[in-house]
């Protein structure tokens with residue numbers, strides 16, 4: 001099955017949402033919910049609604065799994081859009097221009113396409129399963145780095161209780177072995193940067209499926225690898241280790 005038409009629909013929706021977010025970037029944003037390590041904005045919901053409206057115009061029967069809630073499709077086993085309207089919400093709220101819109105399409109157990117759009121850099125990462133992963137239409141691939149000593153590794157500071165602390169412990173452990181450690185604040189963009197060969201690995205203790213579903217399929221198509229170990233009963237959140245497929249990341253993470 002060819003999903004290139006659905007990828008065009010996803011990119012169109014992501015670019016519309018991105019333009020909407022870019023236009024509002026300097027405004028004061030309404031906070032719907034404030035958690036210890038997270039913020040939910042009214043704009044998260046508005047952006048997801050805009051994306052769903054755009055996608056549903058062409059694919060009314062597809063269901064939706066999104067950070068801002070779900071919508072049922074016509075049938076239970078219909079293809080499902082997995083949407084994160086703003087990945088990097090805390091960055092966005094604090095005026096840090098590192099965030100993106102993330103849209104994947106899942107059919108059965110397979111993610112068949114991914115689109116991650118960074119509106120501030122106008123960078124759109126895309127792939128259709130079986131096709132070439134691209135950044136603004138140009139093919140991308142992971143870095144050739146094989147040694148931890150050359151690597152730039154990202155650590156996620158998660159929003160769930162305890163996962164930030166676990167991230168910081170890893171930060172300390174891994175930082176001694178690599179060239180640089182970073183925390184970008186957007187898991188989807190981080191995975192796409194690994195796909196594009198800019199950085200080499202990403203580790204987060206607990207992350208939600210919509211944060212990385214689209215970027216994962218882009219990274220894997222670019223030669224990278226991503227291990228997801230669900231830790232919640234609904235399988236919607238878990239730990240992620242993503243890398244260029246070449247680094248000895250597991251050995252580097254071992255503490256004994």
Ligand code: IPD
Nearest residue numbers: 087088089156157158185186187
């Ligand atoms: C968050 C970002 C962040 C990651 C968190 C996510 P959100 O997504 O991806 O990088 O560390 O675990 O929740 O809440 O901004 O969509």
